Amino acid sequence: MDTARTIQISVPAELSPTSVELMKATMNAIVALRCDCSKDWNAILNELERDGWQCSWHLNWVAEAKRDLEYERAMGANLDETFESLRQLTHLHLVENCP
Numbered sequence: 001m002d003t004a005r006t007i008q009i010s011v012p013a014e015l016s017p018t019s020v021e022l023m024k025a026t027m028n029a030i031v032a033l034r035c036d037c038s039k040d041w042n043a044i045l046n047e048l049e050r051d052g053w054q055c056s057w058h059l060n061w062v063a064e065a066k067r068d069l070e071y072e073r074a075m076g077a078n079l080d081e082t083f084e085s086l087r088q089l090t091h092l093h094l095v096e097n098c099p
Helices: 017-035 040-050 079-091
Strands: 061-067 070-076
Touching: 061 079, 070 079
Parallel strands: none
Antiparallel strands: 061 070
């Protein structure tokens, strides 16, 4: 049975908590990509490429906003892009500046 292992690193004291969370998310993404036991995606990729498709993929940020029954979700390559998209989506719920 595999046991989870953790690593510790030293970071400068002036590193913001947001930056630390970013580092954790990045490392978790790398581990998930490297250790994914499922190979179904590779078979699908090969099938698509055999059919003439040129495929690429990348990681995205995801931001969600919830208010009562309203829900919006935005994705982007960086936090600025993601939250700008989320702001635009949530502004669609405003009518004459009234929520």
